[in-house]
Amino acid sequence: xxxxxxxxxxxxxxxxxxxxxxxxxxxxxxxxxxxxxxxxxxxxxxxxxxxxxxxxxxxxxxxxxxxxxxxxxxxxxxxxxxxxxxxxxxxxxxxxxxxxxxxxxxxxxxxxxxxxxxxxxxxxxxxxxxxxxxxxxxxxxxxxxxxxxxxxxxxxxxxxxxxxxxxxxxxxxxxxxxxxxxxxxxxxxxxxxxxxxxxxxxxxxxxxxxxxxxxxxxxxxxxxxxxxxxxxxxxxxxxxxxxxxxxxxxxxxxxxxxxxxxxxxxxxxxxxxxxxxxxxxxxxxxxxxxxxxxxxxxxxxxxxxxxxxxxxxxxxxxxxxxxxxxxxxxxxxxxxxxxxxxxxx
Numbered sequence: 607x608x609x610x611x612x613x614x615x616x617x618x619x620x621x622x623x624x625x626x627x628x629x630x631x632x633x634x635x636x637x638x639x640x641x642x643x644x645x646x647x648x649x650x651x652x653x654x655x656x657x658x659x660x661x662x663x664x665x666x667x668x669x670x671x672x673x674x675x676x677x678x679x680x681x682x683x684x685x686x687x688x689x690x691x692x693x694x695x696x697x698x699x700x701x702x703x704x705x706x707x708x709x710x711x712x713x714x715x716x717x718x719x720x721x722x723x724x725x726x727x728x729x730x731x732x733x734x735x736x737x738x739x740x741x742x743x744x745x746x747x748x749x750x751x752x753x754x755x756x757x758x759x760x761x762x763x764x765x766x767x768x769x770x771x772x773x774x775x776x777x778x779x780x781x782x783x784x785x786x787x788x789x790x791x792x793x794x795x796x797x798x799x800x801x802x803x804x805x806x807x808x809x810x811x812x813x814x815x816x817x818x819x820x821x822x823x824x825x826x827x828x829x830x831x832x833x834x835x836x837x838x839x840x841x842x843x844x845x846x847x848x849x850x851x852x853x854x855x856x857x858x859x860x861x862x863x864x865x866x867x868x869x870x871x872x873x874x875x876x877x878x879x880x881x882x883x884x885x886x887x888x889x890x891x892x893x894x895x896x897x898x899x900x901x902x903x904x905x906x907x908x909x910x911x912x913x914x915x916x917x918x919x920x921x922x923x924x925x926x927x928x929x930x931x932x933x934x935x936x937x938x939x940x941x942x943x944x945x946x947x948x949x950x951x
Contacts, residue, residue, distance in 0.1 A: 616898075617832060617894075618832055618898075621832050621835055621836050621839075623672075623832070623835070625898070625900055627672070628895065628898075628900065629895060629900055629901065631668050631669070631672060631831050631835075631891070632888075632891055632892060632895055632901065633909060634664075634668045634671070634689055634692060634693045635664040635665060635668045635689055635831065635887070635888045635891065636664075636888060636909060636910075636913060637689065637692055637698075637913055637916075638660075638664045638667065638668070638688045638689025638690075638692055639661055639664055639689070639888055640910075640913040640914070640917060641688050641689075641692070641698065641701060641917060642659050642660060642661050642688055642862070643661075644917050644921070645657035645659065645705060645720075646659060646862070646866065648705065648921070649866045650866075653706075653921075653925070654705050654706055654707075654720075655707075656719055656720065656865065656866055656867065657705065657720065657865065657866045658685050658686065658719075658720065658721050658864070658865040658866075659686070659860075659862035659863070659865065659866075660686030660687070660688060660689075660795075660860065660862070661860070661861045661862050662795065662858055662859045662860050662861040662862075662882065662883075662886065662887075663686055663687075663689075663793050663795060663828065663856075663858045663860065664688075664689040664887065664888055665828060665829050665830060665831040665834065665858070665887025665888060665891060666791075666793055666826075666828035666829075666831070666834050666856035666858050666887070667687055667688075667689040667690035667693070667763075667793075668689050668690065668693055668831050668834075669830070669831030669832065669833070669834025669835040669838070670690065670761070670763075670791060670834050670835070670837075670838040670854075670856075671689075671690050671693035671694055672693070672831075672835050673834075673835050673836075673837075673838035673839035673842060674694070674759075674761055674838065674842065675758070675842075676694055676695060676728075677728075677729065678729075678757075678758050679729065679758050679759050679760065679761055679842075680729045680730075680731060680744070680747045680751075680758065680759075680760040680761070681694060681728070681729060681730050681731070681760070681761050681762075682730075682731045682733065682740040682741075682743060682744045682747075682760065682761070682762040682763070683723050683730065683733070683740075683762075683763050684721075684733060684737075684740065684763045684764050684765065684768075684793070685720075685721030685722065685723075685733070686721070686765070686793065686795075686860075687723065687763055688701065690763070691723050691728075691730065694728055694730065695725075695727075695728045696723065696725060696728060696730070697920075698916050698917055698920040699919075699920040699923055699924065700712050700713070700725075701720075701920070702917075702920040702921055702923070702924035703716075703923075703924045703927060704716075704718075704720045704721075704722075705720045705924065706924040706925060706927070707720075707929065707930075708924055708927040708928065708929060708930075709927070709928050709929060709930040709931070709934065710927050710928075712724070712725055713725070713732060714732070715930055715934065715937070715938075716929060716930045717930065717934075717935075717938075718732075718735075719735070722734070722735070731743060731744075731747070737764065737765070737767065737768045737771060738764055738768040738771040738772075738773040738774050739773055740762050740764065741762055741764060741768070741773050741774050741776075741777035741778075741790065742773050742776060742777040742780070743762075744760040744761070744762035744777065744788050744790075745760075745777045745780050745781045745786060745788055747760045747788075748760045748781065748786035748787050748788035748851075749780075749784060749786055751787060752784070752786055752787060757846060758787070759787040759788060759789060759842050759845045759846065760787065760788045760789070761788075761789045761791065761838075761842075762788065762789070762790055762791070763791045763792075763793055764790075764791075764792060764793070765792070765793055765794070765795060765798065766792055766793075766794040766795070766796075766798065766803060766806065766807065766812050766855075767797075767798025767799070767801065767806060768792070769792055769807070769812050769815065770798075770806055770807065777790075778790065778815070778816065778819040778851070778853065779819050781819070781821070781850070781851040782816075782819035782820040782821050782850065782851065783820075785821075785848065785849065785850035785851070786845075786850065786851055787845035787846065787848075787850075787851070788845065788851045789838060789841045789842065789845065789851065789852050789854065790851065790852070790853045790854065791838070791853075791854045791855075791856060792812045792813075792853070792854070792855045792856065793828065793856050793858060794812055794828070794855050794856065794857050794858065795858050795859055795860035796859055796860070797860060797864070797870075797873075797874070799864045799868065800864070800868075800870075800872070800873040801873075802873070802874070811823075811825050811855055812825075812853070812855040813825040813853055813854070813855040815853065816852070816853035820850075821850050821851050821852060821853070822844075822852050822853070823852070823853040823854075823855065824837055824841075824852070824853070824854055824855070825855045825857060826854060826855065826856055826857065827856075827857055828856035828857045828858030828887070829857075829858060829885050829886065829887035829890060830887065830890075831887060831891055834854075834856060837854050838854065840852075841854060858887070859882035859885070861879060861882065861883055861886075892906070
């Protein structure tokens with residue numbers, strides 16, 4: 607395909623990304639979107655009990671993931687971060703084992719609802735069902751890193767509804783006082799389940815809240831993976847230099863209901879959803895790559911086939927995998943000699 611001569615085609619070069627990295631960004635965004643679509647299909651088919659979705663947030667997640675140091679930084683994702691955790695090394699098979707609540711699920715051994723990501727090998731710290739508890743955990747890990755003089759950061763994500771919880775404010779205050787190497791990323795998708803932004807927050811932006819805790823807060827277009835990459839990259843560099851935390855507000859929109867248990871049209875209109883779908887970061891980034899001469903319809907078809915094959919194989923494996931044994935309910939509740947020796951989850 608012939609490249610155009612517009613300056614826009616080289617925008618990713620200005621951020622220090624190669625053509626291959628820009629294409630890779632798109633692949634991870636699409637893989638996260640495909641997983642999301644299959645999660646809904648599986649739940650509606652009665653194969654799984656529950657799915658919580660995040661279409662519309664992939665660009666923010668993948669852009670951020672590209673700016674982090676895998677195997678070095680500690681990451682504390684929240685329950686919509688499918689594209690993010692895939693890019694950071696979690697496999698499709700592992701996500702499906704979690705969806706099907708199977709014993710091999712590395713996140714919880716099939717004991718927790720999907721979306722509660724956790725992996726020791728990926729330095730991915732699991733969250734709990736009450737929202738925002740991951741924020742003070744991220745701050746604590748950042749404090750330990752500073753005390754040990756380790757060159758790493760912690761990266762924690764959450765929705766804008768979480769920014770109204772005490773854990774958020776306590777975490778940011780502590781991080782600001784001690785100038786800790788932590789990045790807080792709020793994926794502002796405009797709804798805390800059914801509550802719209804204007805009924806949750808009096809401030810114009812979540813990013814403004816950082817001022818009260820003595821460090822920068824920036825608002826970024828969450829539909830633009832390149833802008834997200836640059837924001838997180840600069841925040842990481844700042845943290846590594848010892849200049850403290852950053853709050854990043856990724857402005858995006860959740861196209862789907864809150865979960866498969868939610869009827870989103872009870873609190874918003876289809877017209878509103880359709881309006882925001884026109885801003886879809888996945889679609890716009892694909893168009894950008896086409897304009898650059900880096901992507902074609904043939905590649906799109908091939909990517910769809912590859913993703914479907916990967917997901918179908920993961921589904922097949924997860925369906926056939928054994929469920930946890932009833933007695934496994936008692937595991938990891940009380941300390942045991944095995945756990946003290948570092949065995950188990």
